[in-house]
Amino acid sequence: MKLFFLVVKNAFRSKTRAFLTILGIAIAVVAFGVLRTVVTAWYAGVDAAATDRLIVRHAVSFIFPMPYAYRDKIADTPGVEEVSFANWFGGTYIDQNQFFSRFAIDADTYFDIYPEYMLGEEELSTFKREQNSCVIGSDIASRYNLKVGDSMTLTGDIYPGEWNFIIRGIYQPQKKSTDASQMMFHWEYLNQRMLQDYPGRENQVGWYNVKIDNPDEAAVISTQIDELFANSAAETKTETEAAFTRSFISASGAILGAMNIVSFTIVGVIMLVLANTMMMSARERTREYAVLKTLGFSVPKIAFLIFGESLVISILGGALGLLLTFPLVEAFAAAIPKGWFPVFEIEVITIVLLVVVVLFIGAVSAIFPVRNVAKSKIADSLRFVG
Amino acid sequence: MPKNKLCEIDHDKSVTTDQTQADSGRTHKMAPFIEVANLSKSYQRDGFEIPVLDGMDISVEKGGYLALMGPSGSGKSTLLNIIAGIDRPSKGTVKIGDTEITSLNESKLAKWRANNIGFVFQFYNLIPVLTAFDNVALPLLLTKLSKAERKKHVETALNIVGLGDRMKHYPKQLSGGQEQRVAIARAIVTDPQIIVADEPTGDLDKTSADEILVLLQRLNQEFDKTIIMVTHDPHAAETAKTILHLEKGELVEETE
Ligand SMILES: Nc1ncnc2c1ncn2[C@@H]1O[C@H](COP(=O)(O)OP(=O)(O)OP(=O)(O)O)[C@@H](O)[C@H]1O
Ligand SMILES: [Mg+2]
Numbered sequence: 001m002k003l004f005f006l007v008v009k010n011a012f013r014s015k016t017r018a019f020l021t022i023l024g025i026a027i028a029v030v031a032f033g034v035l036r037t038v039v040t041a042w043y044a045g046v047d048a049a050a051t052d053r054l055i056v057r058h059a060v061s062f063i064f065p066m067p068y069a070y071r072d073k074i075a076d077t078p079g080v081e082e083v084s085f086a087n088w089f090g091g092t093y094i095d096q097n098q099f100f101s102r103f104a105i106d107a108d109t110y111f112d113i114y115p116e117y118m119l120g121e122e123e124l125s126t127f128k129r130e131q132n133s134c135v136i137g138s139d140i141a142s143r144y145n146l147k148v149g150d151s152m153t154l155t156g157d158i159y160p161g162e163w164n165f166i167i168r169g170i171y172q173p174q175k176k177s178t179d180a181s182q183m184m185f186h187w188e189y190l191n192q193r194m195l196q197d198y199p200g201r202e203n204q205v206g207w208y209n210v211k212i213d214n215p216d217e218a219a220v221i222s223t224q225i226d227e228l229f230a231n232s233a234a235e236t237k238t239e240t241e242a243a244f245t246r247s248f249i250s251a252s253g254a255i256l257g258a259m260n261i262v263s264f265t266i267v268g269v270i271m272l273v274l275a276n277t278m279m280m281s282a283r284e285r286t287r288e289y290a291v292l293k294t295l296g297f298s299v300p301k302i303a304f305l306i307f308g309e310s311l312v313i314s315i316l317g318g319a320l321g322l323l324l325t326f327p328l329v330e331a332f333a334a335a336i337p338k339g340w341f342p343v344f345e346i347e348v349i350t351i352v353l354l355v356v357v358v359l360f361i362g363a364v365s366a367i368f369p370v371r372n373v374a375k376s377k378i379a380d381s382l383r384f385v386g
Numbered sequence: 387m388p389k390n391k392l393c394e395i396d397h398d399k400s401v402t403t404d405q406t407q408a409d410s411g412r413t414h415k416m417a418p419f420i421e422v423a424n425l426s427k428s429y430q431r432d433g434f435e436i437p438v439l440d441g442m443d444i445s446v447e448k449g450g451y452l453a454l455m456g457p458s459g460s461g462k463s464t465l466l467n468i469i470a471g472i473d474r475p476s477k478g479t480v481k482i483g484d485t486e487i488t489s490l491n492e493s494k495l496a497k498w499r500a501n502n503i504g505f506v507f508q509f510y511n512l513i514p515v516l517t518a519f520d521n522v523a524l525p526l527l528l529t530k531l532s533k534a535e536r537k538k539h540v541e542t543a544l545n546i547v548g549l550g551d552r553m554k555h556y557p558k559q560l561s562g563g564q565e566q567r568v569a570i571a572r573a574i575v576t577d578p579q580i581i582v583a584d585e586p587t588g589d590l591d592k593t594s595a596d597e598i599l600v601l602l603q604r605l606n607q608e609f610d611k612t613i614i615m616v617t618h619d620p621h622a623a624e625t626a627k628t629i630l631h632l633e634k635g636e637l638v639e640e641t642e
Contacts, residue, residue: 002527003527005520009515009516010515013514013515287511288511291505291507292524293472294499294505295505296497296499296500296501296528298493377473378467378472378473379464379467379472382467382472382507382511
């Protein structure tokens with residue numbers, strides 16, 4: 001298009017204004033990108049959840065334990081392939097600020113059910129053999145510079161006392177969405193100490209992880225399991241892992257909702273900013289556009305100038321914003337306590353959304369000025385002194 | 387045939403054919419080229435009708451040079467704009483060559499303007515972010531000319547106005563008189579038959595104004611352009627072949 005050079009010149013006619021508008025869009029894009037990343041990171045757990053695994057927990061709340069005796073009954077339920085179980089350990093490692101999940105797990109079955117925690121065969125068998133050993137995710141290993149053979153000491157809170165473990169395995173995440181920041185050790189080890197130090201607290205299980213044959217049967221099997229323990233002291237609630245993860249998220253649903261609203265409000269605000277800039281520029285150029293019309297330029301040609309200018313500014317702002325978003329998300333990921341999110345990175349869908357939003361803002365902002373130019377009479381506009 | 391041709395431009399013949407018509411019309415010398423008949427224009431304001439032009443008849447022959455004079459608010463600009471096809475009358479017709487421009491729709495009128503009219507404004511109205519060269523090249527962007535051809539035409543036009551050495555200058559690097567000469571180059575670059583100028587010397591000192599007037603006279607005599615110029619300055623009006631005086635939207639006097 002022969003007019004494109006004029007589009008670019010127009011966009012930078014007022015350098016300060018163009019710069020400020022581009023910066024404004026860039027900041028909005030960064031804010032939008034980071035917020036969307038937080039929201040998607042939150043949901044990453046749900047997406048990573050398998051559909052062929054059920055979680056059996058206490059019907060009242062997942063903080064209440066269930067009897068170990070449930071294990072065999074669940075295993076006998078038709079459609080159940082394998083049963084494993086775990087307890088949330090909590091506790092602190094080094095100090096209060098070190099966040100990552102720490103579980104007591106059934107060493108024999110856990111890694112069968114969770115193949116996404118990839119552990120070498122040798123490491124796994126050593127781990128199974130030594131009761132005071134533990135396995136950590138590769139993120140934890142690199143974060144604390146730990147290797148196989150090192151020891152790890154936890155201070156318990158739910159389970160009081162000092163707890164010493166030898167690292168016997170470092171698992172690798174199978175997928176990007178796999179949480180590589182967990183620590184697991186023998187449930188049996190925990191159980192023995194409870195039996196010794198706090199009799200009455202032994203044989204308790206936080207939740208059961210159930211692998212089923214057929215994901216389509218999830219609902220039926222869940223009901224069957226829950227019926228097994230109906231009217232007992234510890235009734236159960238069984239659901240798919242995805243549903244279980246979602247119930248965690250729903251607790252923070254209000255915050256996520258707010259973040260969603262804020263991210264789109266930012267888009268709205270920046271659209272007004274750009275629309276205002278475009279209105280101002282077009283108004284200042286009322287006479288110029290009238291002169292172009294006088295020379296025989298059609299309204300579509302002038303619309304091309306205005307749309308082009310608006311898009312040049314929004315695209316530059318968007319590109320700058322996107323460039324800044326990547327390092328910022330990385331910095332953000334480094335700054336938030338590890339283990340809050342299994343994955344924290346900009347998703348492709350976020351980038352696509354940003355590009356769409358930027359183009360949309362650019363186009364919408366040009367509509368009003370174009371409409372004004374189309375409506376105005378040349379003779380009136382030529383008289384305009386702005 | 388015209389005495390001098392600025393350049394050959396293939397105007398869109400589907401829009402107007404009056405170039406050939408006008409050429410044949412020139413054989414009988416006195417046939418009017420621009421014919422304004424019973425032209426009226428009024429504005430509505432607060433429910434009142436404000437008449438600006440009232441039943442005006444004017445004719446200008448091919449190669450004519452008409453100066454429009456009259457007090458402020460007498461409707462000079464309005465008349466000029468209607469003849470040039472950037473305003474519409476409330477009543478009456480404007481016929482130029484064989485085209486009745488008052489009955490053309492907006493897009494046809496725009497094409498007609500691009501092919502037939504060169505505009506010169508009081509405040510030059512150049513695009514500040516474009517060089518003299520690019521400003522003059524603007525109207526050519528609407529033609530099918532190649533880049534090389536456009537360059538040739540722009541250089542010719544700028545040479546005619548004596549600014550061949552200022553092509554890379556931006557408007558703010560030029561004096562008022564030079565800016566107006568760039569505007570004249572822009573007006574003639576498509577080789578239109580008619581040039582309309584609304585107070586082209588209104589914002590200039592005497593020396594610059596005289597240069598512009600000499601230039602317009604040259605375009606009229608050497609290049610056979612039909613010119614209509616609005617002016618307040620009797621000295622400027624003297625340079626035209628015909629002077630019309632307007633008062634309150636009516637023709638009061640005609641001097642040859
Ligand atoms: N859009 C409009 N709405 C209402 N009235 C208008 C409009 N445009 C022009 N007029 C009126 O029409 C009249 C003629 O205006 P015009 O500009 O043609 O005068 P002029 O002779 O060119 O004056 P000047 O010498 O000051 O340029 C004026 O009274 C003006 O106020
Ligand atoms: Mg006027």
